[in-house]
Amino acid sequence: xxxxxxxxxxxxxxxxxxxxxxxxxxxxxxxxxxxxxxxxxxxxxxxxxxxxxxxxxxxxxxxxxxxxxxxxxxxxxx
Amino acid sequence: xxxxxxxxxxxxxxxxxxxxxxxxxxxxxxxxxxxxxxxxxxxxxxxxxxxxxxxxxxxxxxxxxxxxxxxxxxxxxxxxxxxxxxxxxxxxxxxxxxxxxxxxxxxxxxxxxxxxxxxxxxxxxxxxxxxxxxxxxx
Numbered sequence: 613x614x615x616x617x618x619x620x621x622x623x624x625x626x627x628x629x630x631x632x633x634x635x636x637x638x639x640x641x642x643x644x645x646x647x648x649x650x651x652x653x654x655x656x657x658x659x660x661x662x663x664x665x666x667x668x669x670x671x672x673x674x675x676x677x678x679x680x681x682x683x684x685x686x687x688x689x690x
Numbered sequence: 691x692x693x694x695x696x697x698x699x700x701x702x703x704x705x706x707x708x709x710x711x712x713x714x715x716x717x718x719x720x721x722x723x724x725x726x727x728x729x730x731x732x733x734x735x736x737x738x739x740x741x742x743x744x745x746x747x748x749x750x751x752x753x754x755x756x757x758x759x760x761x762x763x764x765x766x767x768x769x770x771x772x773x774x775x776x777x778x779x780x781x782x783x784x785x786x787x788x789x790x791x792x793x794x795x796x797x798x799x800x801x802x803x804x805x806x807x808x809x810x811x812x813x814x815x816x817x818x819x820x821x822x823x824x825x826x827x828x
Contacts, residue, residue, distance in 0.1 A: 625766075625767040626767070626769075627763065627766075627767070627768040627769070628713070629713060629716045629717055629720065629774075630769065630774075630777075632716075632720055633716060633720065633777050633778065633781055636720055636781050637780075637781060640781070664720055664721070667721060668721075668722075
């Protein structure tokens with residue numbers, strides 16, 4: 613079952629690498645176990661954010677393409 | 691590679707090249723790499739307090755069409771290059787140093803520079819800090 617989303621970042625107005633940088637800031641401010649959703653309309657985020665999540669040791673919950681943007685959901689794991 | 695810094699020699703003072711450098715620095719900082727930026731000539735001039743928010747133009751290859759597209763991106767909310775860099779600096783480890791030779795040539799004093807700039811150094815100090823990390827010239 614998908615964990616509840618504790619925070620949603622609407623970064624649809626941001627250009628690359630804005631959404632990733634907003635996610636990094638949110639993860640720094642969050643507690644381990646918190647789940648954060650990022651909304652991004654830039655083409656790079658759905659490729660770059662999962663790679664960053666893997667490298668940074670967090671958990672990718674899922675990516676869903678919505679109407680004109682992607683929702684990328686991440687759980688802070690450490 | 692992760693242990694070695696990314697080193698950017700930033701020479702160009704047009705908004706597109708400054709933005710490109712800020713994006714490269716952001717990506718490396720996001721991955722936890724230290725970033726060293728060495729400001730020379732027109733890039734250094736762009737970091738003056740009285741220039742940083744000014745319109746600095748685009749590289750010649752932008753042309754009319756490129757200028758229109760960049761203007762549209764800004765109108766759609768793209769952050770200016772110095773804002774991209776400021777965010778990256780808040781979230782990662784980015785050290786920005788002014789080239790002492792360029793300071794002399796352009797008659798710039800340290801107090802003339804924006805707070806994004808951490809200090810002034812010579813080229814040897816830049817190479818020593820660069821270690822075995824990549825060096826980009828933009």
